[in-house]
Structure formats: structure tokens, C-alpha cells
Amino acid sequence: MSGTSADGIDVAWVDIRGRGLRLRAKLRDFCTVAYPAALRHTILRVANSNRTPGLSVAEISQLNFLLGELFARAVRRACRRFRLSLKKVDLIGSHGQTVYHQGRPGRLAGLRVASTLQLGEPAVIAERTGRPVVANFRPRDIAAGGQGAPLVPLVDYLLYRHPSRGRLILNLGGIANLTVIPAGASLIEVFGFDTGPGNMVIDALAARLGRGRFRFDPDGSLARRGQVVEPVLAELLRHPYFRRRPPKTTGREEFGEHFANQLWQRASRASGRDKLRTATELTVRSIAAALDRFVLPRTKVQEVILGGGGARNRFLVTRLRETLPQLHFLPAEQFGVGEKAKEAFAFAVLAYLSWHGEPANLPRVTGATHPVILGTITPAPPRKERK
């Protein structure tokens, strides 16, 4: 898979066996294959065309095929690096490159429609690798009334469920999201949502303070020396997103540059450190508030499994621990799947489930009306190749 920042293609080699709750998945190896710089530029231009539309349909169509070639090449390169013969690969799961995602309906030609678009033509991947490909995971959940995201919580459930401990999987990406797995929960009891900003506002402020010299506050050391500007924080916490009931997802539209500018202006007399501290506290308190409002009234939680880039911001983690003293924090790494490999690993597992005809969206997480089998299957070449 490739994330929204379009840095490159993550390839995970995963051994999977068993079905249902006896499914066992083991990460064997992982690597990232970078995109050529020119192509990354094209991807980001397509993905941002919503703000300045100037695309031709040819560009989308060609980019889809070109990304298919690059995904296939990434698989082949990764297999060489893993010393794994492609012939031994049973199935490829390809998330593709998201260039558009709108889980809640927008308008087209007077009609309301939600949609998502991942590029990376699976026919090209299947043809170049000779393996079957499961791709386009998100559309089916949207077709069933869901937001098409997040899809990783099912894999969280498989990795992290515990018979007697309620667990919270907290992923501190640009946006912070959480998955709640009650003690001894069945799949249907798992729920989750985006709490609001994770690193997004902190990074935006740090970039502005660093004036290009550094892109983020290394392990939160600047914020640590600042003071919270309480009136500004209180105002930011009144953002309606925080009170909206889950399932809910958010993104750059709500907590991107525009939101960071608001913090900057409202705290204009405060120092840079104070601004960073306030942004950090916004992440911490919005997570705590989400727990109080939407999680703890429904179920007990004892442990937090922490992941995402924000887990490397030591001050942010310290403040989370201080604010949620009743919870025991565990790093995601100790469960066998490192942070970087997590999503690619997850889509390998999701591909396996689709291949076996098992539903893999969680309606209480995505908002879908019912479970669905995700994705499309592109077959491998026939056994007797008629070349």
C-alpha cells in the first residue's frame, strides 16, 4: 500500500492461516519502495485537484496503469529482497494509492454520492506477477452505507484482543484514531473512530516555527518547555467535531492548515513553545474527552496500545499517561508488527479474508449498515497458459 503522503509503496510479507477467530497472521518481512520523484509530484497533483481542478481523464487513467506497474515492480523487488520466490506467493493484497476519499455524501449532477478512489490497476499487478490480486477494499463498505474507513480495526482485533482486558488501540497519525476492543469482545462489539488531531496541528505549528529548518518538534522537547494558553485551548476544544457522535472520521479538511492558523492567530501573543504546548494539549485533551464521552460509558478499558508517528513524541506520550493515569500503556511493537509495517500487514490480512469470502468491515467502526466482503478479485493467469 501507499499512504496519502505518497512517499512510496509499503510491501509486507505475511504468513496467514486459519479462519475466523483462529486466523493466525505473522509478519515475515517488510520493506518500502520509494516512488520516483516525478511520479510523486503527479500523484499529489491529482489528489489535490479538488482544490484546483485542471485534470484530464487521461491523467487519471494513465496514472492508474502506471501505478499498477510500480506496485507490481515493488512486489518483485520486495520478493528479491525477502529472498522469497514470487511463485510461493499465494495472494497479493493491494490497497493502491488513494487519490480521493469522501465517506460522507457529496453532490454530483444534483445527486448525493459518497465515494472513494484508489489507483494502481490490479490487472497490471496480476499480469506482471502472475499472482491473484485483491484490490479496491474501500468501495464495498461505502456501498453499504459506511465511510469506507477505517478498515484496520479488524486486524487490530485479530492482533490485540484479550479475554479479560479491555484494550484501546490508539493510533497517533496526523489524525488520531482509536479502536476499542472490550475484554473478551466478539468482532461485532469492536468500535472506533477518529478523535481529532494527532500530530497534524503540532506538525503544522512546528513547521511554521522552524521556518523550514526542522519539520516537527523532536520528541516534543519544545512543547515540554511551554505553557498551555488555556483560553485558546478551551476555544479550540469547542470545535463541533469533538462532540459529534461516532462513528466519525475527520481529516485535513477540518484540522489542517486552516485550523492551525486559527490557533496561531488566537495565541498570537504567546511564544512558539506555548503554541506547541497548546497544540499538544489539544491532542491529549480531545483524546481524553473522547474517552469520557464515547468509550468509558460503554465499556471498561484497562490498556492502551500506542502506535503511529506520535508515539515517538515523548512529551505527547508523557502527557497522555499523566492525563489517563488509570490506563496501562503498551507499545504496539511488542505485538510482533512494527509501526511502519502495520497498514501493509493489515491489507494482506484483509485480502486473505476477502479471498475466503469473509466480511471484514466493522459496521460499528465504519458506520456501514452490515458486514460486507471487501474488494475485488483479479485472477492469476490460468494454469495452462496458452502462450
Added chain:
Amino acid sequence: MSGTSADGIDVAWVDIRGRGLRLRAKLRDFCTVAYPAALRHTILRVANSNRTPGLSVAEISQLNFLLGELFARAVRRACRRFRLSLKKVDLIGSHGQTVYHQGRPGRLAGLRVASTLQLGEPAVIAERTGRPVVANFRPRDIAAGGQGAPLVPLVDYLLYRHPSRGRLILNLGGIANLTVIPAGASLIEVFGFDTGPGNMVIDALAARLGRGRFRFDPDGSLARRGQVVEPVLAELLRHPYFRRRPPKTTGREEFGEHFANQLWQRASRASGRDKLRTATELTVRSIAAALDRFVLPRTKVQEVILGGGGARNRFLVTRLRETLPQLHFLPAEQFGVGEKAKEAFAFAVLAYLSWHGEPANLPRVTGATHPVILGTITPAPPRKERK
């Protein structure tokens, strides 16, 4: 399926059984469900965005989902009209709406890439109908080095092959294309290509002559009373496309408005009838030349099965018969599948083949390096719906 003119969605109900050469397909019923006018406008704008790029990726993504909804609705409406329970439908084949097709490589970000893009999200169709869907037929052939078209010749083979007669399937659409099935041929011996203009130039001239009063020359009666402007015809027949070796495909890029204008200007002193006659003769002679150059040196042909809108242009058909007196002409209708239903019927058969893991492109027709299984499979809901 829906054709490039985006008038509406063709739905064919087809009974299919057997495998390989014993496959039997019978058209049970057929109807067309019109697109809403506003949506047709949007589709044509997207499809034409290559000339005036001004799209956002949101439009493509939303149009894909919206078309999925409309294709699903068309299936449901057609089933009601056919008095066929959806539950009795084993499989849906959805060609989708082509918004881009470039079988020969173009450039993107400095790289060469051929591509094709059909919209009409299969996840939406599967979700709304509860049936499995085979879709996206063309990409795999392009991935295998083909032009992704034409795909109908395999179905021509199944319908029209004959143990002792060589047959030519001549389809007079906007572009004229032919499929050659030698007597007693195996699949691999079938070949075909676009010969050049079918009705495209005739229609463009007739529209200009009619000034909006009529869109084409009814059964060729105007052209019949005209004279061929021989020097102009000779010049037009020097177009390099006619000499290019098959497999080859062409379209509006080569024989559209621009080409019709050339005829108009070069024959500027001739009457409208003479221009129409010249355009008609261009179609006839380019087909005859294609036979002489690329078909008859390779195989014997006794019969022509004539289809496409041009088969209703009586003068065009008369001239074809006169020019090819050694061939016996048969109307496509007598083989059980009417002209209008032909393509929808064909994609039902192609879906069946993909579902059973059988390759369905013809390398000597599309130019692919080998046969491939076409399309992607989007599964039906699981049997035990966990609602």
C-alpha cells in the same frame, strides 16, 4: 453496458451453459434504460476532458459511484421488465461506461503508458443486487500488451463459426470493424481489426448538409443520387491508417470531425449528394482494400455477416455487395442476437468465461502477447448475511 455515446444502459438476459467450444448462449431478453439527461451531460464532459481539462478527481470518483448506482438500478428495472427474479441471476457482467481508452501508449510523467478507464463501481452493483459482478474487462488485455479492444470477436466466434465456410463479421458502426473466422477455425486463428470509417464520416457530412433538420442520410438515398469525386476519394484513401498492418484500432481521433472537414473542403465545389456519395464510397473502398491487403492473402472467405447501424443504410450495403460480388451477405439478426443487444450479450458471455477462469481476449485481434482472463470479480454477499 453503455456505449461511448452515453445514451443509456443496455441490459441483456442471457442463458449460458457449457464450456469451451461447447458453450451455448441464448439471448432471453433485452432492454435499454436511459441515463438521466444531467448525468449524460456530466459523462460526456468527463469523457471529453482530454480536450479541455478542467476536472477534479472528486468528479471522477463520484461519477464512478453514481454510475454504479445507475447500473444497479438498470439491472433491477430490467429484471422487473423481464419478469425475472434477481435471485435467479447467477452473475452480472458489467462493462461500465468508458470515459477514456488509449490502446497504444501515451506519456505521463515522462513514462509511456497505455490505459483504459471504465466507470460504474462494481462494489455498488454487487451490493445493490446481491449478485456477483464481473467488471473491468479491458485492463487485463492492455496489461498483456493488447489494445484492450475489440473484445466482442470471441463471442462472434461462438455465434458465427462454421465448419466449412470462411466468415467475415463486418460491423458498420461509427468505425467499421471486421472479424475473420476461417472455415473450421480454432479460436487462435480468429483475427480482426478496424478497417476505418463506417458511418462516422457519412453522418458528419449528413449532419452538416441537413443543418440540424436530419442527422443522417436515411437509407443512403441522398448518396445514391450523387457522384463520387474520384480525386478527393483517392486522396482520402491515402490516409496512413489504411496501410497500417493489423491488429489496429482507430476512432474519432483519426476519422472524426477533423477528417470530415477535410473531405468537405477538398470537395468544396461538389454538391452535397456528391460529398455523401464520396464518403460512402470511402467506407466501401477502405473495407474492400482491407480485405485485399490483410484478409484474402491469409484465408478464404465465403460469407459476410453484416451488422451495426450502417447495415440499415441500404445504399451502403448495395455498394458493398457490388464491390464484393464473390461474397454472400447475411444479416446478423438471423443468428438469434439482434444488433442492439449484441454488445450487452457479448459481455454477459465474457463475464461467464472470466467467472470460470477462461481467457477471452484474442491476441491476433487485440495485439496482446497471450490470452488472459479478463476482468475483476466482485463477490456477492456471503450466504449467511450477518445483518
